[in-house]
Amino acid sequence: MKKSLPPLVFVALLAGLPLIMKDNYYLHLMILFLMWVVIGSAWNLIAGYTGQVSFGDAAFFGCGAYTAGLLATHLGVSTWWGLALGGFTAIAVGLPFGWICFRMRGAYFALATLALNEVLRHGATIAEDFTGGMVGILIMPSFMSKIPYYYIALALAVASLASLQWVVRSKPGYYFVSIREDQDAAESLGVNTHLYKMLSLAYAAFWTGMAGALYMNYMGFIDPNVVFSLHDISIMAILVGIVGGVGTVYGPAVGAFVMVAVQELFRSGFFGLFKWLGAVSGSASLVKVAEVLTQAHVLGFGILVVVVILVLPNGIVGDWPKIRKRVFRLDAGA
Amino acid sequence: MAYFQIDKLVKYFGGLAAVNGVSFEVGQGEIFGLIGPNGSGKTTTFNMISGYHRPTSGRVLFQGREIHQLPTHKICHLGIGRTFQVVKPLGRMTVLDNVIAAAYSRTNSHHKAKEEALKTIDFCGLMPVKDVLAKALPIAGRKRLEITRAMATRPELLLLDETAAGLNPSELVEAIDLIRKIRANGTTIVIIEHIMHVIMTISDRIHAINFGQTIAEGTPKEVAANQAVIEAYLGTDYA
Structure with missing residues (x-):
């Protein structure tokens, strides 16, 4: 029971956050952060645990978003459906795809998800009559305040x-990891690798789709290039x-926390730092730098990934003992 | 009817006949040795039994049931376990987790799987290293982990593919002891082995193949004295 205490305290803190944080801007960032927790965890199960790297998370994200949007435009029901x-x-899109494409291993499967x-x-772009094409789908948001969205995102x-915690500690979790480590060995241990890869994909598709539906409800606007975006959704999920x-x-x-922060750092030009410097010094080149930087978040991601892979190949959580030792000069065992 | 039988098994890779009409029968409780020079088709035979390759023709029968069309995981559930010549540890899992993953083949409960895994680890003598990552084990440990993992699926028939290769003399003695213990436990064993000392000591009967075809079958003594076997291993000059 002791082990589950820190996460519970953390959730309680997050639940209380809107009471003290009235600023809509930070609430917006927190909603994005929570949405990325959902997408990142889903990607983590299929790629991190089962070892089937997906470059196409946006496919499931877009499915969820378009389900919400199309229900509203065609059937006139609430987007919350x-x-x-x-x-x-x-899941309905993911399962037939997995049934066919899990015959491929490694990089070939990753390329198929991209496709x-x-x-x-x-x-979605071509079927204009059905999806609205590039015009996209615009809905009226249900709430003016951001707080309801925040709590829905937190609940998701x-x-x-x-659910991830439960899955990885039960039979499917062991089977997923054994597939990642050695698919042939897993087969010899009685693992129906095809079936379990499909289960893993269904789980990832489900949660990514849920995040997509939340996005439609929250942002109120989607088009094919936004929700099926390779670098804004699929690559971001991997990062x-x-x-x-x-x-x-x-x-x-x-x-998710780090990436949303980094993305925002670039988008806002380091919170207006360079713009301010440019205005103060009157230097035209600094203003130009500020403009370029706000559009360079993808470049920033690239540099961040190189640094993370070089310094912390197992990620922040995976290399936590190493970080503790280096930064805080504490012994990992202590 | 035999407990386990392969019947005129043939496997072509392109134009090459890796296995060409091998047949043998194994009785319940037997230790059955499969020998032959490198590339003679032993591992291919194992791969056909455990469902990694489909035979080009021929049949595999286990307890009277044809199994050569079944997928690998179903064959495991029927009670045929195997080890790999090139060991395949689940590297970034601990030894215990490796064996738990195997024990899940007979149960859905984590508690039961763990209990079964610990029992099997104890039986196979890996208790001291149960919390070590599989990739950190030395070769003897990895070979033993292969056997432990296969045993955790509770096989009635165990296929051992060169589990003694690469072991030092004292490890060899331990490996032989373990294999005997497994047989005493009621498991039938088919074993591929290059180390003659091992295979001659533990096998009840031996089947020798060369170029994918049977050259001899009999007790260890008979096979060791067989002209064709000596030719296959030492060349015609020494025969």
């Missing part, structure tokens, strides 16, 4: 982490996993 059904739509995302993105994040720690339960939660 998307939160109930978005995950299952993602799945592109197929869906083009599909807690539920996804709790969240790698930075936090692949194959650790809490890694993606830490990774």
Whole structure:
């Protein structure tokens, strides 16, 4: 019981956060952070635990988002139905895909997930009558305040982490890891590797789809390039996993926090630092730097990944003993 | 009807016949040795029995049931365990977790799987290293982990692929003891081995193949004296 105490305290703190943090800007960042916890954890199960690296998380994210959006535009029901059904739509897309593509191993499977995302993105663009094409889907948000969204995002994040925790400590978790470590050995131990890879994919698709449905509800606008985005969704999911720690339960939660912070740091030009410097010094080149930096977050991601892989190959959580030893000069065993 | 039988097994890789019409029968409780020079088709035969390769033709029968069309994991559930010649530890899992993963083949409960795993680890003598990562084990430990993991799936028939290769003399003695203990426990064993001392000591009967075809079968003494076997191993000059 003692071990589950820190996460519970942490969740309680997060639940109390809107009471003290009234600023909508920071609440918005927290909602994004919680959404990325859900997506990162889902990616972590299929890629980190089962070892089937996916470059196409946006496919499932977009499925969830479009389920919510299309239900509203075509059936006139609330977009919140998307939160109930978005995950299952993602599973419905993921399972046939997995059934065919899990015959491929390693990099070939990763390439197939990339293709799945592109197929869906083009599909959503071309089927204008059904999806609205590049015009996208615009809905009226249900709440003016951000606080309800914050609590829904928090509930999703807690539920996804709790389910991940449960899964990796039970039979499927052991089977997922044995598939990652050696698929042939796993087969000889009685693991139906095809079936368990499909289960793992279904889990990842479900939670990523749920996050997509939340995104539709919260942002109120989607188009194919936003929700089926390779670098904003798929790559970001991978980065969240790698930075936090692949194959650790809490890694993606830490990774999500770092990545949302880094993304925001670049988007806001280091919170306006360079813009301010440019204005103060009157230097035109500094203003230019500020402009370039705000568009350079992908470059920033790239540098961050190189640094993380060189210094902390197991991510922040995976290499935590190392960090403790180096930074705080504490003994790992103590 | 034999307990376990392979019947005119043939496997072609392209135009090469890796196994070409091998048949043998194994009785319940036997230790059955499979020998032959490098590339003679021993491991391919194992791979066909455990479902990694589909035979080009021929049959594999276990307790009267044809199993050569079944997938590998089903064959495991039927009660045929195997080890790999090139060991395949689940590297970034501890020894205990490796064996728990195997024990899950007979139960869904974590508690039961762990209990069974600990029992098997104790039986196979890996207790001192149960919390070590599998990739950190030396070769003798990895070979033993292969056997332990296979045993945790509770096989009735165990296929051992060169489990003694690469061991030093004292480790060899321990390996032989373990294999005898497993047989005494009621498990039938088919073993591939290059170390003649091992295979001659523990086998009840030996089947020798060369170029994918049977050259001799009989007790260790008969096979050791067989002209074709000596030719296959030492060349015609010494025969």
